[in-house]
Amino acid sequence: LQRALPWLALLWPLAVAVLVFLVGRVVLGRRRAERDFELTFNLSRDLMCIAGVDGYYKRVNPAFGDALGYPPGELLSSPMDRFVHPDDHERMHEAIGRLSRGEEVAQFESRAVRADGAVRWLEWSARSVAAEGLIYAVARDVTDRRQTERELELLAREQAALRRVATLVARDASPADVLDAVVAEVRALLGSDATRLLRYDDDDTCVVVANNSDPGTEIPVGTRVPLEGDNIPGLIRRSRKTLRQHGLEGAAGPLAARARSMGVEVAAGAPVSVEGRLWGVMVAIWTRRVPLGIETEGRMEQFTDLVAVAIANAESRTQLVASRARVVTAADETRRRIERDLHDATQQRLVSLALELRATEASIPESMPEIRAQLAETASGLGEVLDEVQEISRGIHPVILSTSGLGPALRTLARRSAVPVELDVHLDGRLPLPVEVASYHVVSEALTNAAKHASATVVHVGVQSHDSIVDLEVRDDGVGGASPARGSGLVGLRDRVEALAGTIDIESAPGHGTALSVRIPIVDDLS
Amino acid sequence: LTTIVLADDDVLLREGLASLLVRSGHDVVGQAGDAEELLAIVRRHPPDLVVVDVRMPPGQATEGLEAARAIREELPDVGILVLSAHVEVEQAMELVASGDRVGYLLKNRVTDVEQFIEVVERVATGGSVIDPGLVQELVASRRRNDPLDHLTDRERQVLALMAEGLTNSGIGRRLWVTEGTVEKHVHNVLGKLRLPETSDDHRRVQAVITFLETR
Numbered sequence: 001l002q003r004a005l006p007w008l009a010l011l012w013p014l015a016v017a018v019l020v021f022l023v024g025r026v027v028l029g030r031r032r033a034e035r036d037f038e039l040t041f042n043l044s045r046d047l048m049c050i051a052g053v054d055g056y057y058k059r060v061n062p063a064f065g066d067a068l069g070y071p072p073g074e075l076l077s078s079p080m081d082r083f084v085h086p087d088d089h090e091r092m093h094e095a096i097g098r099l100s101r102g103e104e105v106a107q108f109e110s111r112a113v114r115a116d117g118a119v120r121w122l123e124w125s126a127r128s129v130a131a132e133g134l135i136y137a138v139a140r141d142v143t144d145r146r147q148t149e150r151e152l153e154l155l156a157r158e159q160a161a162l163r164r165v166a167t168l169v170a171r172d173a174s175p176a177d178v179l180d181a182v183v184a185e186v187r188a189l190l191g192s193d194a195t196r197l198l199r200y201d202d203d204d205t206c207v208v209v210a211n212n213s214d215p216g217t218e219i220p221v222g223t224r225v226p227l228e229g230d231n232i233p234g235l236i237r238r239s240r241k242t243l244r245q246h247g248l249e250g251a252a253g254p255l256a257a258r259a260r261s262m263g264v265e266v267a268a269g270a271p272v273s274v275e276g277r278l279w280g281v282m283v284a285i286w287t288r289r290v291p292l293g294i295e296t297e298g299r300m301e302q303f304t305d306l307v308a309v310a311i312a313n314a315e316s317r318t319q320l321v322a323s324r325a326r327v328v329t330a331a332d333e334t335r336r337r338i339e340r341d342l343h344d345a346t347q348q349r350l351v352s353l354a355l356e357l358r359a360t361e362a363s364i365p366e367s368m369p370e371i372r373a374q375l376a377e378t379a380s381g382l383g384e385v386l387d388e389v390q391e392i393s394r395g396i397h398p399v400i401l402s403t404s405g406l407g408p409a410l411r412t413l414a415r416r417s418a419v420p421v422e423l424d425v426h427l428d429g430r431l432p433l434p435v436e437v438a439s440y441h442v443v444s445e446a447l448t449n450a451a452k453h454a455s456a457t458v459v460h461v462g463v464q465s466h467d468s469i470v471d472l473e474v475r476d477d478g479v480g481g482a483s484p485a486r487g488s489g490l491v492g493l494r495d496r497v498e499a500l501a502g503t504i505d506i507e508s509a510p511g512h513g514t515a516l517s518v519r520i521p522i523v524d525d526l527s
Numbered sequence: 528l529t530t531i532v533l534a535d536d537d538v539l540l541r542e543g544l545a546s547l548l549v550r551s552g553h554d555v556v557g558q559a560g561d562a563e564e565l566l567a568i569v570r571r572h573p574p575d576l577v578v579v580d581v582r583m584p585p586g587q588a589t590e591g592l593e594a595a596r597a598i599r600e601e602l603p604d605v606g607i608l609v610l611s612a613h614v615e616v617e618q619a620m621e622l623v624a625s626g627d628r629v630g631y632l633l634k635n636r637v638t639d640v641e642q643f644i645e646v647v648e649r650v651a652t653g654g655s656v657i658d659p660g661l662v663q664e665l666v667a668s669r670r671r672n673d674p675l676d677h678l679t680d681r682e683r684q685v686l687a688l689m690a691e692g693l694t695n696s697g698i699g700r701r702l703w704v705t706e707g708t709v710e711k712h713v714h715n716v717l718g719k720l721r722l723p724e725t726s727d728d729h730r731r732v733q734a735v736i737t738f739l740e741t742r
Contacts, residue, residue: 344582351543354638355543355544359546359550362640379638387635390613390635393613402588404617411740415664419669
């Protein structure tokens with residue numbers, strides 16, 4: 001040992017130097033780490049903070065202060081709640097609770113309120129050090145991402161809504177159904193308090209044709225609204241362009257007054273143009289001061305385009321029905337006129353001529369039997385012509401329809417039918433002549449078919465009128481297998497019935513007879 | 528001598544009918560062109576018989592029938608012969624229901640002079656007449672479980688003639704058989720159809736027509 005001591009004495013400073021070096025390195029490393037941390041903390045674009053479980057920020061990085069628009073001192077001296085959207089307080093407290101129990105919180109989203117009042121969405125990752133009572137948290141501003149997501153979702157909802165309405169239109173739903181669907185979809189999509197469709201009636205008024213709203217902002221369907229003054233329908237009537245209104249103070253006219261009384265703050269409108277003609281307007285209203293996206297009116301226009309298609313469809317269908325009805329009615333009118341001419345002129349004249357012949361015949365002396373016989377023959381020939389005229393006029397128009405109505409006319413048909421007919425007629429008085437004529441022809445054609453093709457032994461004919469509808473049923477016990485494609489008679493019937501906006505159904509399974517069901521609405525005025 | 532008033536808006540036809548009736552020994556005491564004129568003439572001098580067209584001015588609908596209804600109500604003794612451009616069972620039944628001394632004929636029938644004169648005389652003397660074409664249609668009409676299926680051809684003929692309004696002797700003359708034979712047929716027909724026998728010819732017409740229409 002003694003021999004080694006001097007060596008040890010010699011090594012001692014060296015060992016100290018090594019120790020000092022090592023300690024210095026550690027200290028330096030920590031300093032550098034701290035410096036690195038400070039640098040990262042201060043330069044990070046992410047929001048970083050250290051918060052206490054007491055609800056106060058202990059440290060925030062500059063990015064944090066920038067994002068919220070507060071000086072760091074103010075951030076540290078107020079409770080954290082002040083900078084959190086009130087709706088998110090509860091969720092945040094719950095998250096802090098989880099952290100203090102040692103759990104990690106990741107991808108936690110909450111809203112922060114900036115100094116200027118704007119709301120930003122932040123996505124947090126945080127961890128706590130329980131011993132220190134501190135929470136270390138990093139956040140990213142995801143407001144823009146959320147905005148994009150929201151827009152995509154809105155777009156998807158809008159597309160779905162448009163598709164639903166377009167499907168309705170394509171299925172030829174009634175215009176009323178389409179309009180109701182449109183105002184409901186647009187209200188849900190825009191989050192408006194009410195959405196309505198109004199049709200321009202004349203220069204001074206429009207009428208509500210669809211309304212979707214709470215009772216408080218309702219204007220019932222059928223309400224006539226004056227266009228006078230500053231209101232969306234009136235303004236669009238003049239400009240034919242989409243339009244919005246913010247605040248209604250000072251807006252003149254009865255409609256603006258009504259809107260004010262409902263508390264309307266914001267309103268937007270889009271015109272409905274049907275085949276180039278301004279038909280009406282869609283209006284959405286808000287009772288809150290909402291900021292409207294620039295695309296709001298564009299959204300509304302996509303729906304008003306569909307409304308226009310639905311209305312154009314309905315109008316052309318109505319016109320088609322009316323024009324078919326006019327064609328059928330005109331043809332029937334012509335037949336009636338021909339029948340009248342035959343009875344009142346031709347038949348009458350022939351009877352007179354026959355009477356003259358008979359008179360001449362009587363005046364010829366007995367001594368001229370040949371001439372008498374000739375005249376008699378001519379007169380009886382005339383009689384035959386009269387019978388033929390009678391038969392022809394019966395086929396052209398059944399007079400009995402005009403004089404006595406459908407019931408007696410059907411009894412006549414039944415009597416003349418080659419197949420026995422069981423007739424069951426329940427009619428409430430006379431029907432409009434076009435309906436009677438169509439019903440008559442339906443039964444007549446069905447009876448002819450039953451006799452010609454069905455080998456039926458009996459035909460049941462039922463006629464009932466109720467609730468402005470007449471139901472006809474002609475059912476035979478024949479061979480069945482009738483189809484409209486085979487005989488033009490059934491096609492003609494379909495034209496006739498549909499011209500009166502009626503429906504016709506044929507069931508004719510082979511071996512099960514033929515059943516013809518016809519339903520015609522009882523409407524006096526065809527236009 | 529039967530006194531007759533004619534109503535038809537066709538002057539030629541009216542004149543033709545008038546000369547025919549006069550030639551057959553009847554007295555045409557008035558002519559009218561519409562229902563109003565007819566009613567005025569009949570009210571002034573009630574005739575034995577009125578011959579009236581169904582379709583007349585102003586509406587060319589059933590004005591003649593309405594005039595006949597009015598005459599029947601006011602002057603039940605005046606016989607009524609209604610002529611029509613086309614015949615309807617409903618109109619015939621309504622006329623028959625209004626009492627005896629009525630006739631309902633398709634206008635074309637006037638060209639068969641003899642038969643027409645016979646009809647005029649039958650109505651004027653208290654009979655009832657239904658157009659044979661209409662009766663034929665009623666008898667020929669096919670029904671399921673038709674009671675008419677139990678009649679012989681002869682009995683059907685007798686039934687049709689009863690419906691036309693012929694008396695037993697009239698039927699006998701038409702069918703060239705004795706009245707006794709007709710009575711036997713009538714008895715059988717009414718029995719088979721379960722219709723009451725009656726000595727009143729008009730009621731018999733009414734019963735038979737109603738039966739034929741509603742069977």
